Amino acid sequence: MVTGVECTQQRIERPGLRERKKRETREAISVAALRLALERGLDNVRVDDIAEAAGVSPRTYNNYFSSREEAICALRLERAKEMGAALAGRPSDEPLDQAIINAMIAMHGGAQPEKETLRLILHSPALRAEFLKNMAEVEQPLINAIAQRIGADPDRDLFPRLLATIVFSAIRAATEQWLRPETTEPLGTLVGQALAYVAPAAAAYEREVPAR
Amino acid sequence: MVTGVECTQQRIERPGLRERKKRETREAISVAALRLALERGLDNVRVDDIAEAAGVSPRTYNNYFSSREEAICALRLERAKEMGAALAGRPSDEPLDQAIINAMIAMHGGAQPEKETLRLILHSPALRAEFLKNMAEVEQPLINAIAQRIGADPDRDLFPRLLATIVFSAIRAATEQWLRPETTEPLGTLVGQALAYVAPAAAAYEREVPAR
DNA sequence: GCGAAATTTGCGCGCCACGCATTTCTGCGT
């Protein structure tokens, strides 16, 4: 445990070495929680099990998460948080509807060995509730990105909020379709289909307010 | 407590007199829970308080609801359950988008002294999560109503599920807008505005599959 | 009225979130 050799090298580390450690334990806990839930099912996972599997005390587990559901869904929440940035990262000359479609397809195009995870989450009432709660919590970045793109007020105008919730709904509907046993198409395709239906709504605002 | 006089009259009651009693206690509990939460805030309401206020034992309270959140949101859930029926009740010659708009406006047009209730629910994380969970739970009737109207398979086709979630999202966005302090327009108007944006998506399917 | 069924109630157990005080660890200045 005593390695006083390379201490001096990381002094100027960006997030601070301490931050990294926190992130690591946080991730270790959520990974352990998810793995156990996948193996045994949510009901057969005690808090102590998660803590032990993550190599921390039960009390420490509770310093990071205040419920099993939160721990299990944490990884997915991290991904969801990026959605606003994904839209903000699209070129600004792209029409709103296309920007949304491209951003969201890009976020769901990668490798997806996570089908079992999503099945677990969306099929268990408690986890499903946590999932929905998380979705609603990360709406704000997407609202801001939409508002900024069309020059609307994210607080006062209805449209950005409306469109953001609709986009998340479309993604959820596509995901649930994807989880059906007989579905073979990749998730990205289904997300694209769902958003294609939504596109007219996205374009509606631009038609309504052509200038600015 | 002994009234053997009019017993014979209610023998053939539809739901059975027993059922009525259950509904009454259930409602008494949820009314009490909501009232206490409005008065004191969610954190200052113990389960025992709810039980006492409803005139039942704590154990009985738990026979009806398995969390404070569930009890508090129960009344609202009842209303949400009617949404599928509201759409199914629209004349069948009405276009899908108009039927949805009319049905949902009708459901949000009535008296609304419930602004404080919705504020409570949507501003408290735990109640908000319960609210979202309930919304997702009552999607199925609306999905079925949509599928039946356009002749789609509610299980295999993506569109009904997609549209149902979108409609609920629009209502939620409109509601949150309505709760903003400076908003003066009635909820029904805002729901109408939100659904007007959604209408093109609803019409998209009918354009896509003109026959049948 | 009366018996069967359903509902209510009391009791107890396991679990969980969290406040508080203590211990251990980390980063930084000397």
Added chain:
DNA sequence: ACGCAGAAATGCGTGGCGCGCAAATTTCGC
């Protein structure tokens, strides 16, 4: 190299909650 603030991890105790189980009470059909 050393030690000292500060932060994180831990242990312990408490209040509360969900629910299984069995006894008591109420309801319903006859």
